[in-house]
């Protein structure tokens with residue numbers, strides 16, 4: 282089996298989070314941000330640290346097997362025929378919005394005949410065409426928010442997370458989001474090397490481990506059915522006997538963001554000794 286070649290963002294918003302995720306999945310990662318590539322012989326994987334915008338291009342050309350980048354950047358690379366999204370990674374979430382000076386626009390139809398500055402020209406042109414909006418896109422590399430003030434555009438289209446960058450520039454998003462983005466694992470449509478399955482399973486394990494916690498509690502046997510409705514687990518919860526024949530111990534995975542609510546409800550039902558432990562890793 283040949284070494285799996287994987288592209289990872291070398292800088293920008295996704296870089297640190299992606300590297301951390303791969304480390305949690307048990308892969309070696311670079312220590313120094315100047316390293317351009319790194320071999321992990323134990324797992325037979327080679328990582329290439331590339332600009333997030335270029336990653337879909339390398340995967341699309343078939344020189345790398347897998348890549349991690351933003352969904353928005355993958356769309357903008359215009360490689361739909363060669364590349365597909367294999368899995369969202371639950372990190373680097375953002376929306377892609379059109380914005381204008383505060384109070385100036387309220388509907389996309391008002392963009393007809395206007396200029397929109399963006400570094401995502403393919404994505405924006407595609408959206409405009411699909412929605413029958415006749416606007417000109419002005420391709421800029423970054424700091425898009427300044428383009429209106431300097432008179433090269435009437436509106437901007439850019440990544441919005443908290444919205445503070447737009448607000449600080451006196452802009453406000455209007456209309457629906459063009460898309461929702463996050464970091465995604467991408468691969469080639471026509472070729473899935475066997476070794477890719479293991480990386481996918483490991484990353485999925487990290488995602489699940491981050492989303493779930495392990496919940497343990499004791500409950501009188503007579504109340505088990507009611508408690509189990511609150512903690513159905515993934516397959517089904519583990520139920521173990523206790524020294525007291527009237528009681529049992531229950532163990533189930535619970536969504537991290539629901540843990541406190543479920544604990545309250547279990548307590549009300551009659552569960553006691555309710556414990557939560559984080560899950561470090563898992564393979565489902």
Ligand SMILES: Nc1ncnc2c1ncn2[C@@H]1O[C@H](COP(=O)(O)OP(=O)(O)OP(=O)(O)O)[C@@H](O)[C@H]1O
Pocket residue numbers: 292293294295332333334350351352353354373374375423440441442443462463
């Ligand atoms: N503030 C943010 N929050 C979440 N995701 C973001 C944010 N800014 C950018 N992204 C996402 O990160 C990915 C890469 O964008 P990023 O801005 O990091 O790259 P870049 O602009 O090429 O790099 P740099 O900003 O370092 O020049 C995109 O998919 C984008 O949606």
Ligand SMILES: O=P(O)(O)OC[C@H]1O[C@H](OP(=O)(O)OP(=O)(O)O)[C@H](O)[C@@H]1O
Pocket residue numbers: 293294423424425439440441442443444445446447
């Ligand atoms: O909604 P917010 O939370 O403010 O985040 C969105 C901003 O973050 C990114 O910029 P980045 O820091 O990557 O700078 P760039 O313009 O150089 O890409 C993006 O391009 C937006 O400008």
Ligand SMILES: [Mg+2]
Pocket residue numbers: 293294423
């Ligand atoms: Mg950026």
